[in-house]
Amino acid sequence: MIVRKTDQLGRIVLPKSTRKHFNIDTGESLEFFIDANNQIVLRKYNPSCSFCDSYEDNLIFKNKNLCRTCVSEIKEIKS
Structure with a gap:
């Protein structure tokens, strides 16, 4: 588990290992939403x-x- 704090604008940085694991390149779009279990889900935009x-x-x-x-x-x- 990796813990990150948000900055003053609410941004977080995805660790390089996570970006590499999920093949997320610089400038690539991501989407986030709240699922049925009230969890925040982040995924590559499709x-x-x-x-x-x-x-x-x-x-x-x-x-x-x-x-x-x-x-x-x-x-x-x-x-």
């Missing part, structure tokens, strides 16, 4: 699908995130 909000198997098309399921459904409409 934008959801613009249509269904899925976080899995997303592609970027014209600056929009789309999951493969929605892409398949769009292909069916187009046919």
Whole structure:
């Protein structure tokens, strides 16, 4: 366990070993939220699908995130 104090602006520094373990590079976006157990969760930002909000198997098309399921459904409409 690693303990860090917040600074005057509420910031914390993630230890280098933690950044390395989770492959977090300088300038990379992270998101945080409070889960159902009232715990703060911090994770690498992974934008959801613009249509269904899925976080899995997303592609970027014209600056929009789309999951493969929605892409398949769009292909069916187009046919």
